[in-house]
Amino acid sequence: MRRDTGTDDPRVRVRPGKGSRPRSKIRPDWSARPLGRVVAIDRGRYGVVLGDGTRVVGVRARELGRRSVLLGDRVRMTGDLSGRADTLARLVAVEPRDSVLRRSRDDAPDDRAEKAIVANAQVMVIVVAAADPAPRTGMVDRCLVAAYEAGLEPVLCVTKADLADPAGFLARFGSFGLASVVTSVGAGGADGVEELARLLAGRFSVLVGHSGVGKSTLINALVPGAGRATGRVNAVTGRGRHTSTSAVALELPGGGWVADTPGVRSFGLGHVAAEDVLAVFPDVAEAATWCLPMCTHLADEPSCALDAWAGGASPFDPVAPAASRARAERVRVVRRLLESLRAASPVP
Ligand SMILES: Nc1nc2c(ncn2[C@@H]2O[C@H](COP(=O)(O)OP(=O)(O)OP(=O)(O)O)[C@@H](O)[C@H]2O)c(=O)[nH]1
Numbered sequence: 186m187r188r189d190t191g192t193d194d195p196r197v198r199v200r201p202g203k204g205s206r207p208r209s210k211i212r213p214d215w216s217a218r219p220l221g222r223v224v225a226i227d228r229g230r231y232g233v234v235l236g237d238g239t240r241v242v243g244v245r246a247r248e249l250g251r252r253s254v255l256l257g258d259r260v261r262m263t264g265d266l267s268g269r270a271d272t273l274a275r276l277v278a279v280e281p282r283d284s285v286l287r288r289s290r291d292d293a294p295d296d297r298a299e300k301a302i303v304a305n306a307q308v309m310v311i312v313v314a315a316a317d318p319a320p321r322t323g324m325v326d327r328c329l330v331a332a333y334e335a336g337l338e339p340v341l342c343v344t345k346a347d348l349a350d351p352a353g354f355l356a357r358f359g360s361f362g363l364a365s366v367v368t369s370v371g372a373g374g375a376d377g378v379e380e381l382a383r384l385l386a387g388r389f390s391v392l393v394g395h396s397g398v399g400k401s402t403l404i405n406a407l408v409p410g411a412g413r414a415t416g417r418v419n420a421v422t423g424r425g426r427h428t429s430t431s432a433v434a435l436e437l438p439g440g441g442w443v444a445d446t447p448g449v450r451s452f453g454l455g456h457v458a459a460e461d462v463l464a465v466f467p468d469v470a471e472a473a474t475w476c477l478p479m480c481t482h483l484a485d486e487p488s489c490a491l492d493a494w495a496g497g498a499s500p501f502d503p504v505a506p507a508a509s510r511a512r513a514e515r516v517r518v519v520r521r522l523l524e525s526l527r528a529a530s531p532v533p
């Protein structure tokens with residue numbers, strides 16, 4: 186799994202003891218400055234929530250250099266931290282990140298867009314509709330791989346359950362050990378939203394899914410007053426209508442944040458290795474250690490050890506038929522995810 190520790194920036198490295206630092210190289214130590222969380226980014230302005238809940242608007246300080254600041258980043262702040270109107274704070278340092286969610290460049294709305302989209306998210310809510318548009322397994326597989334690689338816990342949310350029964354679709358993910366929730370939001374009420382809120386409580390989540398599946402509707406149900414479907418409030422100042430907001434996270438009434446990332450439809454998986462996928466399924470990964478070094482572990486691989494493991498036929502490792510069926514299902518799942526990696530490789 187890839188982790189962005191932020192150590193490419195000398196300013197966030199652990200400093201040597203004070204005594205060993207030559208005077209001429211002394212830099213301000215920002216580590217004692219108040220910490221905040223970036224919850225909105227809009228044209229060079231950052232909406233930051235401080236530890237005590239104060240919301241401030243900040244700009245990048247020169248000290249940040251070329252370092253990227255993402256939605257969800259934990260940042261050290263100076264300047265005016267009162268949060269009063271027309272005051273500006275400054276972002277002076279970015280703390281090491283726990284997770285980074287990335288997308289491919291060709292999926293970005295324009296070529297200035299960041300390749301990385303959200304930092305420190307803990308949960309990826311993969312939103313699909315039971316119908317209109319019909320759910321696609323491949324899209325969920327790709328999101329799952331991106332979530333696993335980024336170190337996010339995936340949650341599968343099937344909306345519009347009033348239009349079709351999602352049981353058949355959900356069964357395709359039965360052996361993933363995946364949290365899933367079924368919702369339907371409309372004039373008749375908001376089924377499943379409370380359950381989703383419980384899954385997200387106290388955590389930083391990011392919603393991904395195709396246009397029209399019902400993400401804005403879900404956010405409006407989760408965050409009363411969010412107004413996502415009818416026109417966006419300026420996420421940074423909280424005032425007025427604004428259409429160019431690039432990224433925003435909304436606070437859930439039960440605690441926690443949910444990020445809405447316009448334009449995230451799928452993920453480039455070019456940076457993901459088969460090992461990243463296998464790492465999520467330790468039993469399969471263990472079995473795969475018996476494979477030849479270059480084994481792709483895919484179904485067309487003539488001597489992949491996963492087939493023997495799933496068959497349970499080895500005299501050294503006999504398993505009951507039910508356990509063997511469970512293994513075969515796990516192998517099928519892993520192979521499906523590995524296939525989505527292959528499908529994602531750039532076409533030459
Ligand atoms: N029947 C039904 N319709 C829904 C449900 N949730 C959303 N819709 C409808 O589906 C349409 C799309 O919903 P949105 O919430 O705008 O979808 P979105 O994913 O935010 O789409 P983008 O903003 O384009 O990314 C709207 O007409 C909603 O009213 C649901 O649970 N049941």
Ligand SMILES: [Zn+2]
Pocket residue numbers: 473476477480481482483486488489490491
């Ligand atoms: Zn193999």
